[in-house]
Amino acid sequence: MMTRSLQTLMVLSAVLPVHLGCRLMRPHAQYPIRSLVTAKGDICQVSDLATLLEDTLRAIQNDDECDNLIVFVHGRGKHPGKAFRQRLLTDLEKDYSAKVIMFHWPSWDGPLGFPEQAARDSAQDFITVLAAIKTFKRTHPDLIQNVRFTLLTQSMGSLVLEESVLRLRKHPMGALFDTLVISASASDTRDHAAWVSRLDLADHIYILINRDDPVLGSAGLKEKGRRLGQGLKSQGKPVKLVDRAVYIDATRITLLHRYYLHRNLRGSPALRRFLDQVLNGQPAALAPDHIIHIHEQDLDGY
Numbered sequence: 001m002m003t004r005s006l007q008t009l010m011v012l013s014a015v016l017p018v019h020l021g022c023r024l025m026r027p028h029a030q031y032p033i034r035s036l037v038t039a040k041g042d043i044c045q046v047s048d049l050a051t052l053l054e055d056t057l058r059a060i061q062n063d064d065e066c067d068n069l070i071v072f073v074h075g076r077g078k079h080p081g082k083a084f085r086q087r088l089l090t091d092l093e094k095d096y097s098a099k100v101i102m103f104h105w106p107s108w109d110g111p112l113g114f115p116e117q118a119a120r121d122s123a124q125d126f127i128t129v130l131a132a133i134k135t136f137k138r139t140h141p142d143l144i145q146n147v148r149f150t151l152l153t154q155s156m157g158s159l160v161l162e163e164s165v166l167r168l169r170k171h172p173m174g175a176l177f178d179t180l181v182i183s184a185s186a187s188d189t190r191d192h193a194a195w196v197s198r199l200d201l202a203d204h205i206y207i208l209i210n211r212d213d214p215v216l217g218s219a220g221l222k223e224k225g226r227r228l229g230q231g232l233k234s235q236g237k238p239v240k241l242v243d244r245a246v247y248i249d250a251t252r253i254t255l256l257h258r259y260y261l262h263r264n265l266r267g268s269p270a271l272r273r274f275l276d277q278v279l280n281g282q283p284a285a286l287a288p289d290h291i292i293h294i295h296e297q298d299l300d301g302y
Contacts, residue, residue: 034125037080037102039089046125049101049132056099057143068098068148068280071133071177073126075155075186076115078108088261095262096279098150103129105160114186119159126164130173130201137176148281151177151201154258155215158185158228165195177202178281182228183260184213189226190234196242204283205245208259215257232291246284247291248274270294 036044036052044052060066070092074083080102083089089100105122109115137144153161161182180202185192199205209229210216216230226234232247233239241247250259253268260279265272271294277284286292 032104033106034122035080035104036129037083037089037104039093039100041084043080043104046128049129050136052101053133053136054140054143056101057140057147060099060147061143066093066097066099067146068096068150070096070098070100070150070152070279071129072100072102073151073153073157073160074102074104074107075157075184076107076109076113080104088258091261091263092152092279096150096276098280103157103160107156115156116159119156120163122160123163123167126160127168130164130168130176133176134173148179149177150279150281151180152260152279153182153185154260155184155229156186158182158187162187162192162195165198165201169198172198172200174200175203179204179206179278179283181206181208181260181275181278183208184210184216184257185228186216187228189228189230189232190239192228193240193242196245199242199245204278205242206248206278206284207245208248208250210249210253210259211251213257241291246286249291249293251293253294 032043032045034046036042036046036049038044038052038056042052056069060069072089072092074088083102083104089102092098092100103122103126105125106118107115109118133149137149151161180199182205185207187195196205196207207228209231211231213227213230216227232241250268250271253259253271256264258264259268259271260275262272265275274284274286274294
């Protein structure tokens, strides 16, 4: 349910320019094509990231219960409105004692669409975000002290990341994040090693897969290839894996597509405990296997 303040904001936005924390812009129908969004409803130009980072990190430093910044790249849908309506950002902050900055890209191409090109076209703006984070961390050591950084991509958000990594192959960014979680990836399974092997954005990389995912199955049929978030085989044959990534198999745990939120993990204590670590910027204490079947993990082990 939308809060009264958000409902009021949406009514006002139809006729008035509203200051959304970064720059004066007309929200709702005239959102920037790509932008940065917060749980409070701030919608900022990508070029305003330094200001937004400073405000967000100061808020973290002043909050005894918050020590983590999550940069979130959403999947398909009518964002950023969908993120507000479904409380994605507020719940991420509540579940993981974090502040969240969402990278918004044009992710809607109709109810049957698969806006892969729009995701790839958003890579350059996402690279701008990464570069700004790198610069900010170098120039503001006081504000990042004791703060962990997490990068989370959901579904088609991995295509934004994939294309960014491929474009950065000659100019790597280095480890900007403590953990990177690629959840329910809509990237192609068969060739994923070509870009995941180049990922240097975090020391700890986790790829969550679920063969029971109800959304990625239809995406795979449409795109004539299994999606990475649905399994590690292509045309019945195992695909090449990447040594520095840990593959988390959540099959038999949930039938949901968006399983990074606590409300979707009520019957999945092992997966919830795993996410409580990695989405707080902490490496998970797991068995030393390349593919982890999370439902088989001993909860006392982490």
